Amino acid sequence: MSSVAVQREQRWQNLALAPALPMSKPQLPLPPSPVSDKSNCTVGSTNNSPSEQVGHGDSLIYSLPYLPEDIWRHIHSLMPMSAAARAACLSHSFLNSWRFHPNLSLNFKTLCPRTSRGNFKCKIDSILRNHLGTAKILKLNVADEDSTYPYIDRWLEVAVTPGIEELTLTLHKKYIFACSLLSDGVRDSIRCLQLTFCAFHPMAELGPLRSLTKLHLCGVHITGDELESLLLNSLVLEQLRLNVCNKISFLKIPCVLQHLSCLSVMACRRMQVIVCEAPNLSSISLSGGIKFSLGETLTMKVLSMIRPNVVCYARAQLPSIMPNLESMVLSSDSEAVNIPMLPTKFLCLKHLTIQIARGTFSPSYDYFFLVSFLHASPSLETLYLDVCQDDMAHESIIESSSPHLRQLPELSHDCLKSVKILGFNSAKSLVELTCGIVKAAVSLERLVLDTLRGGDDRCCGESNGKICWPVSNAVLKESARAAIAVRRYIEDKVSPITTLTLVEPCTRFKRHGGEEAMGLGGGRNRKEGGWVREGDVEETWGWMGMVQSAMVAQAKAETRSSGRTSLEQSGETTGWVTKVLELGIDWGGRSQAFILQELSVLDVAGNAEAWQHAARLDASVEKHHANMHTIW
Structure with missing residues (x-):
């Protein structure tokens, strides 16, 4: 410049x-x-x-x-x-x-894109001083910056006034959010409260928050009793999200929350028990081995769970507990037990995401038994399966002494239209599962087999001088074997009405240092009997970590419900x-x-x-x- x-x-x-x-x-x-x-x-x-x-x-x-x-x-x-x-x-x-x-978003990116941090607090101070009582939406992110800590009280006293509707604060781990900021006028107007990295100690004397519909707490020091007091004063609350709130071990959600429809509790490592008496809860996201009790389960439509052995647990227990589920996300880094074949069904389930990913998965786990979800879900429309591994230890179909593939029992699935398998490999049981899905899903329109980890930045392109995202030699070798397995065992079984997309490493990796700089871009698409190159595969899913990817899938599910x-x-x-x-x-x-x-x-x-x-x-x-x- x-x-x-x-x-x-x-x-x-x-x-x-x-x-x-x-x-x-x-x-x-x-x-x-x-x-x-x-x-x-x-x-x-x-x-x-x-x-x-x-x-x-x-x-x-x-x-x-x-x-x-x-x-x-x-x-x-x-x-x-x-x-x-x-x-x-x-x-x-x-x-x-x-x-x-009315909309103030104050952070380093917007205020100091090219200047030093020393100007940051001065700019916040000037902007808030000249917007006295006019902000309806305030997003303040000081990112735990020590130099801003002495000023936070003054800034909030100036900005948090009657009429404010949304308050999103990322503060300082030492800062205590004062309940006095929530005056009568503020409690009447505020609709959304999001606090990150601070302490918050509300008591029953706080008074009712008459308009609060969204409460998000992340990294906030608050006890279970204090949160319950806050909830009792938030009678129109619709969304409650708790992330990394590690002082809560027992959470009780009272029945007076008639409007609560969405509950998310993620990475709260001390959380042991959740008792929810809200009668209209329709979406829940949980991580860890939390025991939960729901007063009403027939209204449950969207579920996301992250815990070991969650796939087997969901198949065995959830059809009877939550029979009306429409969207389900299951994430696990360890599945020690194969999924049982059971007569119980998810009659309303339309969207299913299963993530079983870790460095090296147990070779005793049989992917073929995942077909149990296909049997149990006659209304299923989309299936996303993530089986990414750093080192595939299963028996490869390419090296198998017995190339015979197991067949599914007589099954015809009329609703399944889209299937994506991320981290597709040459494991014999996974190839058998894919062949079974292709045969059973008579209305399948789209099948994507991604031999790598996916990611929106899989391919950096030719013009920016960057190399593609590197992968290990083991992943590279397995990607090549997976491509051979697709052409040898799956391609001929795909119906002419189905678009098969095989995602392989891009062809430019040799120019970027060989296998150690292996690119993740490129894909091949088989349609109407031929293969054509595709620079990018649409709707590529990113590998963002177990918690983040589950939250993305949850957001997609909620977006579908809102249309x-x-x-x-x-x-x-x-x-x-x-x-x-x-x-x-x-x-x-x-x-x-x-x-x-x-x-x-x-x-x-x-x-x-x-x-x-x-x-x-x-x-x-x-x-x-x-x-x-x-x-x-």
Whole structure:
């Protein structure tokens, strides 16, 4: 970045943090000439065009349509915080609109992308001081930074005011979140409370949180009794998520929580017992050997469990406990017992994820018995199986002395449409399971056999100069044997209506140092009898660790139930920004380019014409940017 660009970036940041100025009254567009404010941006228009650019020598004046103050504030509120701060550098009115921006996300990434940490606390202090009582959503992440610890109390006293709706705080392990911050007005308005890395000691005297629907605690020092007191004051609570809350050993959820539908307890290593009396719980996520008692199980639709031998436990116990499950995620690093064939069924189960992954899995475990879930789930539509291993110790079908494959009992599955096996290898029992699925699933549309670990960054590409993610020689060797097994035993059994995708190492690894830098990119797709190269395989699943991957699968399950994707949700906001751009309103150079960049990332907008227009604007305002600091 050039020195001029660096100076301009620093100037924009300083302007966004400057003290608030009095709001100048916008004038109606009645006079024949525009009424200019001190910033060389005018409110009003000399003709019927929505916006006009007028030059006076080397100076530029931007003529904007008159809009009431509250509309400008609403438009700015729909912009990302960084874009709204940039726009504030263009006029007094925009600067005052920035003071009322309702969504503040304060962290190192947004405030100090290129500067030292020493400026971090000063910028937080300035922004919160100039947004007194206006924030509805506050996300503050000080990341356990010692230098910020003395200031946290003051910041929260300023920012947490009546009217705030969402509070997401990542604080300091020594900090105690004061219950006094939750005043009557705050308890009336707050809908979402997320605390990370702090202590929180609520008591019964706290008072009711009348609007709180989401409570997320991560790494928070809170006891079971204190949490129960908080829950008794949160009668409209819908979601409760606890991560790494290691002071809780017994959790009781009272029956008065009539609206609670989602419960997640992850990595709470001292948690032993959960007693849930909430009558409408429909989604639960648990990790570890927690004993749980549910008052009502017929409403349970989504389940995620992480524990040893969970696959066998789920098949043997859950059909009778939770008969109406629709989505299930099972994660285990140790399965010592083969799955039994039982008459009990998951009649409503549609989406199943099984993760059995570790460095070297027991060679005595028989993958073939996983077909028991196929028998038990007549409504199953998608199956995802993760069997990644660093060193495959099972008998390989390629080296087997008896190549005969076991056959499934008579089974025809009409609903199964998509199957993905991550870490597919040449283990004989796994090949038998895959052949059985292919034969039984008469409506199968998509079969993906990934011989590696998957991951969205499996292939770094040709242009960025990076190498692909390395894998061991053992994984490389097994990947080659797995590909041979697919072509020899599975490919011919796949129906013509099924798209078979075999994911192998990319072909560029020799240029990056041989087998030790083996790339994970590339795939091959067999469709209508032929093989074609695929640069990337769609819907690639990442290996993010047992807990994280289970949480991702849980999020996907919850998204299915809501029928909304993150792209659709983000489109609601970006659609407003697109409308603003279509009005012809010039936000000035970098600001508009920033918005278009955000939109292009979301694949919502950002076409070539828009980028060219933004580049032209950027060049045109370059001349007067050097003088902007004198305006303020």
